Amino acid sequence: MKAIVWQGVNKVGVETVPDPTLLLPTDAIIKITSTAICGSDLHLLDGFIPSMEKGDILGHEFMGEVVEVGKDVKKLKVGDRVIVPFNIACGVCDNCQRGNFAACDNSNPNHRMAEALYGATSGSALFGYSHMFGGYAGxxxxxxxxxxxxxxxxxxxxxxxxxxxxxxxxxxxxxFQAAFNCDIVPGRDVVAVFGAGPVGQFAARSAQMLGAAHVIVIDRVPERLAMAEAAGCQVINYEKEDVLVALLEATGGRGPDHVIEAVGMEAHGHGPGAALDKLQQNLKLTFDRITALRWAILSCAKGGTVSIPGVYGGLVDKMPMGAAFGKGLVFKMGQTHTHRYLPDLLSRIESGQIDPSFVITHRATLDQAPELYKTFRDKKGGCIKVVLNPWA
Ligand code: NAD
Ligand code: ZN
Known part of the structure; x- marks a missing residue:
């Protein structure tokens, strides 16, 4: 079959690889009908996430048709049309039983590797996301x-x-989880979202669905800001305005009640902390460009929530903990417990409350994917979300 594989830092390619086979009686094989490129794939592309190997198949956002099931699979049959959550969960461990699927204790056989490379336990395994997260083909x-x-x-x-x-x-x-974690008081709370990428777009619309009185989205890419504006959000271009001042002005001087950081570890900017960025660079510390997280903490109103869907790994230092402590902020973060939200979100789509296809800007074949990885990474040509058809 054809697949997109990791070929080294900043290098992905299309290769012909063996078809997958059932390895365990609880496995299924899915023929993929649609698959997407995610901002999280960029952390693999740029080498921020360790333990990728040449030839690893990428991709964790996919759906398709069941074509084979192991003998112990009870709920699926050949021909079923399914979406598949990006995190792999066993369903029976204590964390899965609590609905914390992204913290599954059983799905990642390489969790010791994650501890060594990441400084902590990894949570669940992930499709197409390095050997540290289980080494499962994407x-x-x-x-x-x-x-x-x-x-x-x-x-x-x-x-x-x-x-x-x-x-x-x-x-x-x-x-949705990023907005849900903010415990928004409907009709009252103002929510700011850093990052107008695909995750930020869904965080902003979810905050609206959960009743936020006002949603403000911050980025620097005009097409991404325009998409948020079209949904009724106020937008701030951090290259044109002083973000912290603009957020105070928009909230009567108190700051947004909750702030979502939908950027992650490659965030850049020139706000407060640029000097610290420089210092960290000079000291050759990793993950030095964390401006969005600093802005999130500094802008959030007292008693508010800083909700972080943006991905972080390893060590991140020079956080304004004094501001966080002084304001009594609540921090929530982590991989999404995808499985938890599916029935509710599907019914929101079915009822017409949201049509998630709004975010798609590019449709392509697998052969075009290597080029589109770069377009998406560089935020060129208005690219916000790329969907691939593996059979085109
Ligand atoms: P993306 O790279 O397309 O979007 C990130 C956006 O942040 C870009 O538009 C960029 O211009 C903007 N940005 C950069 N620095 C900024 C700053 N200082 N202030 C404001 N905006 C800034 O990625 P995406 O697909 O939207 O994903 C966003 C993050 O969410 C990534 O870190 C991704 O890995 C993560 N993610 C997490 C989960 C999870 O389970 N928690 C799932 C999917 C994605
Ligand atoms: Zn993703």
Whole structure:
């Protein structure tokens, strides 16, 4: 089959690789009909996440048709149309039982590697996301092996198009969880979202669905800000305005009640802390460009929530902890417990409350994907979300 593989830092390619086979009686094989490129793939592309190996198949946002099931799979049958959450969960460990699927204790056989490379436990395994997260082949391919097939795959039994449900695999639940974690008081709270990428877009719309009185989105890419504006958000271009001043002005001087950081560890900017960035660079410390997180902490109103869907790894230093402590902020973060939100989010799509396909700007084949990785990374040509058809 054809697949998108990691070929080294800043290098992905299309290769012909062996078709996946059932390895365990609880596995299923899915023929992929739609798959997407995610901001999280950029952390692999640029080498921020260690333990990628040449030839690893990328991709964790995919859906398709079940073509084979292991003998112990009970809930799926050949022909079922499913979306597959990006995190792999066993469904039976203590964390899965509590609904903390992204913290599954059983799915990542390489969790010791994660402890060594990442400084802490990894949470669940992930599709197409390095050996530290289990080394499972990803879904930017024609077929994929799905372990724990009775737990992850979620059947789509309505006539909704792939493009309307594909993002249930990751970025819609991720944006939703980020907003949900803010405990928004409907009709009262102001929510600011740093990052107008796909995750930020879904976080902003989820904050609106959860009743936020006002949503403010911060980025520097005009097309991304325009997409947020079209949804009724106020927008701030951090290259043109002083973010912290603009956020105070927009909130009567108190700051947003909650702040979502949907940027992650490659964030850049020139705000407060640039000197610290410089110092960290000089000291050759990793993950030095963390401006968005500093802005999030500094701007948030007293008693508010800083909700962080943006991905971080390893050590991050020079955080304004004095401000966080002084204001009594609540921090919530982490991989999304995707499985938890699926029934609710599917019903929101079915009822017409949201059509997630709004975020798609580029549709392409697997052969075009290596070029589109660069377009998406460089935020060129208005690129916000790329969907690939593995059979085109
Ligand atoms: P993306 O790279 O397309 O978007 C990031 C956006 O942040 C860009 O538009 C960029 O211009 C903007 N940005 C950079 N620095 C900024 C700053 N200082 N202030 C404001 N905006 C800034 O990525 P995405 O697909 O939207 O994903 C966003 C983050 O969410 C990534 O870190 C990704 O890994 C993470 N993510 C997390 C989960 C999870 O389970 N928690 C799931 C999916 C994605
Ligand atoms: Zn993703």
């Amino acid at each position: 879904g930017q391919a024609q077929y994929v092996r799905v372990p724990f097939a009775d737990v992850g795959p979620f059947k789509i039994e309505t006539a909704l198009r792939d493009e309307q449900v594909l993002f249930l695999t990751d970025i819609f639940p991720t944006g």
